[in-house]
Amino acid sequence: MKKLDRLPTHDEFSHVTDWVFDLDNTLYPHHVNLFSQIDRNMTAYVSALLSLEPADAKKLQKDYYRDHGTTLKGLMIHHGIDPNEFLEKAHAIDYSIVPPDPTLGEAIKALPGRKFIFTNGSVAHAEMTARALGILDHFNDIFDIVAADFVPKPAGETYDKFMSLHRVDTRNAAMFEDLPRNLLVPKTLGMKTVLLVPRNFEYEFAESWEQSGDEDEQIDYVTEDLAGFLRRVIADL
Incomplete structure (x- = not known):
């Protein structure tokens, strides 16, 4: 390290x-952990889109993130989603914690x-x-x-x-x-x-x-x- x-x-x-x-x-800083809200929203999106259990949806979400740079890019490549709809849902979060x-x-x-x-x-x-x-x-x-x-x-x-x-x-x-x-x-x-x-x-x-x-x-x-x-x-x- x-x-x-x-x-x-x-x-x-x-x-x-x-x-x-x-x-x-x-x-x-990392400890604010704002991204955790986006993470949960993305998991929920993948779960609903593909009718997956949350744990399976989260694994696929992370695999796409690792392999394609963003979960969004993976979903666009493999499932042809509307990126603007995804971004809107992913970023529906509470910014007051920042x-x-x-x-x-x-x-x-x-x-x-x-x-x-x-x-x-x-x-x-x-x-x-x-x-x-x-x-x-x-x-x-x-x-x-x-x-x-x-x-x-x-x-x-x-x-x-x-x-x-x-x-x-x-x-x-x-x-x-x-x-x-x-x-x-x-x-x-x-x-x-x-x-x-x-x-x-x-x-x-x-x-x-x-x-x-x-x-x-x-x-x-x-x-x-x-x-x-x-x-x-x-x-x-």
Whole structure:
């Protein structure tokens, strides 16, 4: 497991002009566990769609997530579902559990250059989550699964689409993510990569394949405190 011992320095972030953030378990910490509500909604959707018992529906849901990047993509490929209906039902959740994070908001606001949310979820979900955190107004744009034509990260074509749309020079960009596999392409493209992990690496709500390991060479930094990490970057810029 990678350690939390590499701190950002002026030399390594002074060139960054585009800051790209995943949403779930990245802009808010893992222990908030907002995604558990979406998880339950997806299981219920799969159960109703395929007349499966909840346990079987959950297993299939997770298999599609692992194999296709999102449960949605697997359902589209294998069952031809309406993606917009799925997204609406999956994101029918209570956002009040997300606590405001003014420290994070100030840190993001102070970053030089543009800031983006790049998510496998929907714009509506990203907006509701970022608004609850109190950080929505600090972003230039949100690139969601609809903009990606429902092809999720970690597909290279989706990163290409995002970078092309916003004319991002990847050599001057940084990517923040909670899934190691979603940092493979950014690292290859020359971006600085930062992995968000739970406190003390306690992956209570994550699948084993979602977790960081010693072999994750695509990861430049690991942090359990996004606001603290960004504040140190700002201090050095």
